[in-house]
Amino acid sequence: MKGDRHVSPLTLHRLSIYLRCLRSLSGEGVTTVSSQTMAESFELSASQIRKDLAQFGEFGIRGVGYDVDQLSTRLQSLLGLDRHHPTVVVGTGNLGSALIRFLNAQKAAFSVVGAVDNDQDKIGVSIAGVLVRPAEDLAEIVAETSAEVGVLTVPSQAAQANYDALVAAGIRAVMNFAPIRLRRAGQIPTRSVDLRIFFEELGFLLA
Amino acid sequence: MKGDRHVSPLTLHRLSIYLRCLRSLSGEGVTTVSSQTMAESFELSASQIRKDLAQFGEFGIRGVGYDVDQLSTRLQSLLGLDRHHPTVVVGTGNLGSALIRFLNAQKAAFSVVGAVDNDQDKIGVSIAGVLVRPAEDLAEIVAETSAEVGVLTVPSQAAQANYDALVAAGIRAVMNFAPIRLRRAGQIPTRSVDLRIFFEELGFLLA
DNA sequence: CCATGTGAACAAATTCACAGCA
DNA sequence: TGCTGTGAATTTGTTCACATGG
Numbered sequence: 001m002k003g004d005r006h007v008s009p010l011t012l013h014r015l016s017i018y019l020r021c022l023r024s025l026s027g028e029g030v031t032t033v034s035s036q037t038m039a040e041s042f043e044l045s046a047s048q049i050r051k052d053l054a055q056f057g058e059f060g061i062r063g064v065g066y067d068v069d070q071l072s073t074r075l076q077s078l079l080g081l082d083r084h085h086p087t088v089v090v091g092t093g094n095l096g097s098a099l100i101r102f103l104n105a106q107k108a109a110f111s112v113v114g115a116v117d118n119d120q121d122k123i124g125v126s127i128a129g130v131l132v133r134p135a136e137d138l139a140e141i142v143a144e145t146s147a148e149v150g151v152l153t154v155p156s157q158a159a160q161a162n163y164d165a166l167v168a169a170g171i172r173a174v175m176n177f178a179p180i181r182l183r184r185a186g187q188i189p190t191r192s193v194d195l196r197i198f199f200e201e202l203g204f205l206l207a
Numbered sequence: 208m209k210g211d212r213h214v215s216p217l218t219l220h221r222l223s224i225y226l227r228c229l230r231s232l233s234g235e236g237v238t239t240v241s242s243q244t245m246a247e248s249f250e251l252s253a254s255q256i257r258k259d260l261a262q263f264g265e266f267g268i269r270g271v272g273y274d275v276d277q278l279s280t281r282l283q284s285l286l287g288l289d290r291h292h293p294t295v296v297v298g299t300g301n302l303g304s305a306l307i308r309f310l311n312a313q314k315a316a317f318s319v320v321g322a323v324d325n326d327q328d329k330i331g332v333s334i335a336g337v338l339v340r341p342a343e344d345l346a347e348i349v350a351e352t353s354a355e356v357g358v359l360t361v362p363s364q365a366a367q368a369n370y371d372a373l374v375a376a377g378i379r380a381v382m383n384f385a386p387i388r389l390r391r392a393g394q395i396p397t398r399s400v401d402l403r404i405f406f407e408e409l410g411f412l413l414a
Numbered sequence: 415c416c417a418t419g420t421g422a423a424c425a426a427a428t429t430c431a432c433a434g435c436a
Numbered sequence: 437t438g439c440t441g442t443g444a445a446t447t448t449g450t451t452c453a454c455a456t457g458g
Contacts, residue, residue, distance in 0.1 A: 048450065102302065181228065191409050202356065270440080
């Protein structure tokens, strides 16, 4: 590793993709792979794979390639997937409840340990084993569960207030699905995913 | 406009963001906005806004700025949002049904006109007014409804086969939510969204 | 040998800075 | 005057090509 430089969002995104490819290879029983083979199989660029990985250390063996499982493990560690990240979901509508089921179905690093909503009809209901509690309990839940990640799946009008509440409650990162540009509070890493934007991009390609 | 050059994915993504910002401004009753004001309000870059927009024509008035509604309309047209894109959903699990409800809740360009699943328990059920039919009926549904867009929300093992089925049925664009790298069939625009990748990126930022 | 890791060459994207127009 | 639209400068990202080492 060469002094933990800044990692570009593009590289970060590709690290996740490499991990997905490696898992797929591992599932097929492949133990070693060269950047070239990987590039051909998954429509990537061989030199880019090498450049991306080289930022974090020397993972390959010259003349041979990369050990699939070893590299996989190393990437998981880089992406913090070898640690558990307790997650709370704010807003249990269609998307919120789908995400709870999605995240808890796969036994992965992000598991949902709490959920809140302000709709009386939803409070008290359990989704994939997670009890939906009133929005006022948010800070309490974050404290009780040591939740690190907050998932925002509330309507856009409510997004900023709930974001601020998450930050105030001491959450360490936020994943926002509300279609709005949040005003950041502090230095909390925040990732916004606007499903409508993906569809709109497709709309352009259709035109 | 200057001879319809290639539009970079980054620019395309930002066009969607600009549209979101303009709608928000319009909702606040703002009628005119300068690139600078917009940049400050939404944490964007003023010169980048101008560069991006200038690719498609001269939308602004020097000394004044942009007409919010006019630019909004123009962007919608660029993104093909002034046309209707009938959409079919393949796979009506958590995410699939959430997307059906999501897309049909907002009266927007993408509305779901059909859905298929291969689970007997789901076939015959209606989700937000959309009847779930057997997977075998896919080609028929695409033909009946003139569906342009296919949304893939099936488990990863089934994704490639269903993708191929969509393409064979004559779909014009595919939105894939299965966490797999699809092998493209033909020149069909295809956009993949892997929710796990967004979480993994957040994992890195937490580490 | 063969494939990695890397500096050097190239390409793309962003920012700067200002001419030109309402 | 004030803000757009745009070439030029800069930064960032990608590809190339090869020295290096298992």
